[in-house]
Amino acid sequence: MIFYDENNLEIIEKDLRYLQLLAHQYPTISSASTEIINLQAILNLPKGTEHFISDVHGENESFTHMLKNASGVIKRKIDDVFGNSLREEQKASLATLVYYPEQKLEIIKQKEKNLEDWYKITLYQLIELCKNVCSKYTRSKVRKALPDDFEYIIEELLHEQDDRVDKQAYYNGIIKTIIDIDRSAEFIVAIASVIQRLVVDRLHIIGDIYDRGPGADIIMDALMKHHSVDIQWGNHDILWMGAAAGCEACICNALRIALRYANLRTIEDGYGINLLPLATFAIEFYGDDPCEKFMPRTLDKNINENEMLLLAKMHKAISILQFKVEGDIIKRHPECQMDDRLLLDKIDIEKGEINLYGKTYKLNDISFPTVDWNDPYKLTERENDLLEKLTRSFINSEKLQRHIKFLYSKGSIYLVCNSNVLFHGCIPLNEDGSFKEVKIGSIKYSGKALLDRIDRVARDSYFFKDDIQCKKYGMDMMWYLWCGPYSPVFGKERMTTFERYFIDDKSTHYEKKDYYYKYVDDVEVCKNVLLEFNLNPETDHVINGHIPVKTKEGESPIKANGRLLVIDGGFCKAYQPETGIAGYTLIYNSYGLLLTSHEPFAAIKNAIKEDKDILSSTIILEHVTRRKRVEDTDIGKELREQIADLEKLLIAYRKGLIKEGSKDRII
Known part of the structure; x- marks a missing residue:
């Protein structure tokens, strides 16, 4: 003081x-x-628990469960409170009740013979658990988290004093009355909600909510209801932000990825985007084309052969359209140094070959019915009409616009919070490990200044309504951030989409990573990154997502002696064969840092019916001798200023x- x-x-x-x-x-x-x-x-209170999740990629069921179980925090709280006084199956059942109270109660009501006794035991267990969860907060903060219907009752029960015999009868009377007036189920739902809310003080999403999985919109709805969340934009989020602003190249990429994974639920059901014009266009121009290289990657066995073929035709149609509109952006912005991505004009359609980086490669597909080889990037009248319809659908989707505005209000390119710097991808580096200068407009930026400038450009692309030229530049830059060579959220030299579709030689598919990834295990370089954000290089951390950690090949998410942590471990099902697990999450509580790896999650219905939690393994990264308090956090700094x-x-x-x-x- x-x-x-x-x-x-x-x-x-x-x-x-x-x-x-x-x-x-x-x-x-x-x-x-x-x-x-x-x-x-x-x-002087203990520091609140922070929960870090990255690269969710539309996997709404896994994400929902991870949010509810707080990466195992609730299970650990149950162990702390009940120890060996409950069997493991009883603890698992109690945990499921906290995660999914309404659904679990329906099962309990059907199978429990003496429901009144079960209510009595369970209510006491939940109150004891809630007491433990609330112990690190002020009464005022707990009170604000309580539901209106049970605010007074829960507050009384949470502050019961066991040594007061006269009071004990009073508390027992409250429990009995709750049961007698048939409000037990509602009370359980209410107190489970309080436990879920208070067990994690702040949620950090380190990028890539969108693409691949079926439920990005469901995830966004859940995040909008969360009491305390921040988001560091990933390249896939940037793509959707650009698409929502009306960037045609971003729209084409977003649709291409959805079709590649046969995942149209978010597009059609989630955001109400009309794909009939694209389907009609694809049938007209690719009706006789087998589109073999464009067959979707999907685990969904409910899609029949005819549906798959239609998706493949739509996939190819939007891909060709994408290459054309991307070509226009590249030509408009020579400063982006992306001429190597102008590929349509490198094709010799007569020979079925392409000249790429001084070498000639055979194309596996020479059907380009909408390409004029005298002017290969020119859009046909039908393509222009299709683009206008798709763009209107994205811009006029009320739910999409609401979600994107939330991404802007709660998100940023990076965040410095409580001794950690969080960003999705990388800080562009030179070969020697120094910060790379990247030209935006007429000015060069590097390090933190580069990320700050990119953050402003991203906002210009969406919010500049009056200055058309500025908005257009911003939208072009959103596409550049998605796939440009020095984009910190992309982090690679080039995106080889064309090569993966049209050239069988896999050497052309390689995407060279930014030098940042060469130095992720270099302690001195990581310390320089921390210093760039005014953090302590000896104690603080860089926390990244973006590049999946290949655990099954022995790769560790802990880099540079713990100075850098990569928590993308394959949340997305498409990545899991490559990573060997189903994601990493990070917990930062008053005792230190806990890194948790997760096995694949089957389904929420299995978790509810069979009390099956995600199988997880936790390692302690750091354990402090003195428990961290609020005074050690960013909020503590603000409070000291107020004092x-x-x-x-x-x-x-x-x-x-x-x-x-x-x-x-x-x-």
Whole structure:
């Protein structure tokens, strides 16, 4: 706590105008003193738990379950509270009840013979668990998390004193009354919600909510309901943000990826985007084309052969359209240095070959019915019409626009929070490990300044409505961020989409990573990154997603002696054969950092019916000898500043510079 010298009033007088405003909120010495005591008490509470998740990629069932079980935190709380007093199957059942109270109660009601006894036992268990979860928070914060219907009752039960016999009868009476008036189920749902809310103080999503999996919109709905969340944009999020702004190249890429994985649920059901114009176009121009290289990758066995063939035709149609509109952007922006991605004009259609980087490769497909080889990037009238319809669908999707606005309001390219810097991809580096200078417009940026500038450009692309030229530049840059050579969210030299479709020689498919990935295990380079964000290079961390950790090949997510952590372990089912697991998550609580690896998750219905949680393995990355408190966090810094201001206000009162209870207006 800071105590100002009352004989030195220079600081007080300098801030007098602000202190007069503060006096309206704390009009007396007593009220200001009380708030100082309250804030000082909060500083001494244990630090809240932070939960880090990355690269969800539309896997809504796995994500929903991970959110509900807080990567095993609730299970650990149950172990802490009940130890060996409950069997493992009883603990598993209690955990499922906390995760999915409504659904689990339906099963319990059908199979439990003495429901009243079960309610009594379970209510006491949930209250004990809730007491443990709430112990690190002030009563005020807990009160704000309580549902209106049961606020008073839950608060009374949470603060029961076991040594007060007279009070115990009072609490037992509350439990009995809840059961007698048939409100037990509603009470269980309410207290489970409180446990879920308070077990994690803040949720960090380190990019890539969208693409591949079926339910990105469901995930976004869940995030919008979360009490405390921030998002660091990934390249797939950037793609959808660009598409929602009306960037045609981003729209084509988003549709191509959806068709590649036969995942149209988010597009059609989630956002109501009309794909009939694309289907009609594809049948017209690719009706006789087998489109073999464009057959979707899917695990969905419910899609029949005819549906697969239609998806393949739509997939090829949007891909060719994508190459054309991307070509226009590349030509408009020579500063992006992406001429190597202009490939349609390198094709010799007569020979069925393409000249690529000085070598000639045979094409596996020479059907390009909409390409004019005299002007290969020119859109046909039908393509222009199709693009206009698709763009209108994206721009006019009310739900998509609502979700993207949320991404902007809660998101950013990076975040510095509680001794960690979070970003999805990388900081572009030179071969020697120094920060790469990247030209945006006419100015070069590097390191933190580059990420700051990109953040502003991303916002311009969406929010600039009046300045058409600025908005157009912003949309072009959103596409560049998706696949450009020095984009920090992409992190590769080029995206070899064309080569993967049309050239069988896999050497052309290689996508060289940014030098950042060469140095992820280099302690000194990682320390330089931490210093760039004004963090302590000896104790703080870089937390990344984006590049899946190949656990089955022995790769570790812990890099540079723990200075850098990569928590993309394959949430997306398409990545799991490559990674060997189903994702990493990170927990940062008052005791330190816990890294958890997860096995594939079957389905929520299995979790509810059979009490099957995600199988997870947790390792302790760091364990502190002194438990971290609120005073050690960013919020603690803010609270100390508030205390300092209140101390100055006290001096102003005592010196008569401000009168207690004064309502004088400040002109």
